[in-house]
Amino acid sequence: MDLNYSQEESAFRDEVRGWLKANLPQDLRDKVANYDELGRDDLLRWHKILAKKGWVAPAWPKEYGGTSWNVVQRYIFEEECGFAGTPPLIPFGLSMCGPVLLRFGTEAQKKRFLPDIYNGDVFWCQGYSEPGSGSDLASLKTKAERVRDEKSGDHYVVNGQKTWTTLGHFADWIFCLVRTDSSLSKRQEGISFLLIDMKTPGITVRPLVLMDGGHEVNEVFFDDVKVPAENLVYEEGKGWTVAKYLLGHERMNTGRIGGSKRELAKLKTFASEQTGDDGKPMIENARFRDKLTRVEVELMALEITNLRFLDQMRRSGQPPGADVSMLKIKGTEIQQALTELAMQVAGPMAQPFKTVGSENARDAGFDAFTAGLAPRYCNYRKTSIYAGSNEIQRNIIAKMTLGL
């Protein structure tokens, strides 16, 4: 047993850390540090910097721009990005649509879509959830009817609604699960995976403003939207197979350990600077400090657990399976706990939210970091709900690992 990284792995970490330090633009670094909302241009700018370096899609095959890193190197890279506070790489193209096309796409589809995804020339979003289909995704109702058309080619006519569409307002394209056959008794059958151009007539995007005041998610309405049949991925009616492949796809950074390490360090600094009710720094307050330490210990345990899974994967060559659900549960609990403790440190100063007639407390001259804490606390409640709620993750472990 040896819990240390090898010399090569440590050298790799140093290389990544050094490169990030030199290449992460200061304005993006500041925006992330102050929990500012990142726009399409911010996100794509960072995407393109990584694409130019050749590091934007490490897990892809080498001929499509992958790095040939092993799972540990990929983990180190993601941890370092989180720790440095880079803008996130939006997963919809790179980690979802891309891998799906690589596995199920036709040569023509790969040629058409993969380079744009890699280079960050096209912004993708995901059309899974519907108003009536959240955790129970297979109940989705958005309908796609195939129409034979000898003149302009076969196409689908899509009608229905998607929701919780993250960054749909930035997106050029959306990949959707749609129902192409509703006559089948098994709900998972009759679902298909479609790629849809967001500029197609009949698509409406409506913002869903969340309680933190931010605009991240949307509703997307489809009203007789015409989609060329060539945009079907894999076979008609086999969309559930595609969706399941994505769920089982190696999720290396589910625990968001690098990001939580950074937030923990920031929280410690913040708690050393802020004075508690007794006039001493907050971090010296035993009641606060014990809570902080318990979160730090949770994070240590999560990191080692994650490394244990990686070590297993590296040697067995098998994906981690249902155990990734454990990383999601613990990782999100830690992220949420950190936002809650930051709120506690801010105390009464967590209250200012925005100036009258403005969207942002920062506009009123409040300290940018402190002003970001309360919205972030609100926003992070999403983490235990999205990407399969933590209750769904428990269902997965109960069924797959424990055999209940």
Added chain:
Amino acid sequence: MNFDYNEEQQLLADSVRRFLAKDYGFEARKKIVSSTQGWSTPVWATLTEMGLTGLPFSPDYGGFGGGAVDLMGVMEAAGEALLVEPYLATVGLGAQFVARAGSDAQKKAILPAVVEGKLKLAFAHTEKGARYNLSKVAATAKKSGSGWEITGEKFVVLGAPAADKFVVSANTDKGLSLFLVDSKAAKVKAYVTLDEQRAGDVSFLKASGELLGVEGGALPVIEEVMDFATALICAEAVGAMKFACDTTLEYLKTRKQFGVTIGTFQALQHRMVDLYVSYEQAKSMACLAASKADSPVDAKDRARAISAAKIKIADNCRHISQEAIQLHGGMGMTDEMKVSHTFRRLTMIAQQFGDAEYHLARFASL
């Protein structure tokens, strides 16, 4: 990076587990804990034959030169089977002081006998009111001829009734020091602990002893050995947790109510999942504790990691033991179910060598 046991470690852990499965079942253990001695001489002999008493000692004294990581698999097996033999007291505590601080002559006199299973030791340190504070010692030692005379009262000395010799902490003019005292020179009030092990209060009245290590320099050694022993009980806890989780899962799959197995209820499934997650997190921290107890890092780094591990282990000992009983319903409360005995051991581990609050304070101070 590698989280597996090496082949030797795995083989040893497997053979210990096989032996315990065969000769240390719940019924056999029941007879052992209710015997007058409270532990089994034949079992001790087998542990010795398997080389366990020599595992963490230098080959110079007949040992195998292993460390905490080598003991992890053994301690996990001990935790699963709820082993009560005075292994931790002798191998994890008492003899560790001799191995780390003793003179060549002391090592030669004591370690080979420990390795051969002939000599048992106990660490007489904790005093009334000291709680987990390792430096709070009132016992005193005075020079007397070529030796020392030790006077003081020690409480809850693990393995005291079985011990042939005590490692005793006491203050001299130069500060906290360690002494070797023959058990015949001490008075032991023996009792059974909640987890069915044997311990005792030990009093020394001008008991003659020899200095072990540097006079006045005991505290760093005590901290080092306590960290080592803490890493061992973290691994033992993982074994006990594994049994608690496995047996609870089995119960959920077999116990029927309302015409179905109770494991079909989502309310219980999610709680079972949380137990499993708790176990995996504890296991990770036990790996960290054992690795840091072994590696020649600075004391602060070691102490931080061990305290972090003990915080997590203590919290998860409580979580898993309490939930295992709850999910077993009334049956879990009974003395006839092994899980209730596992509950008792996990409850003790949670507050042995420092509870979560002690280690939270220690972690923050480092």
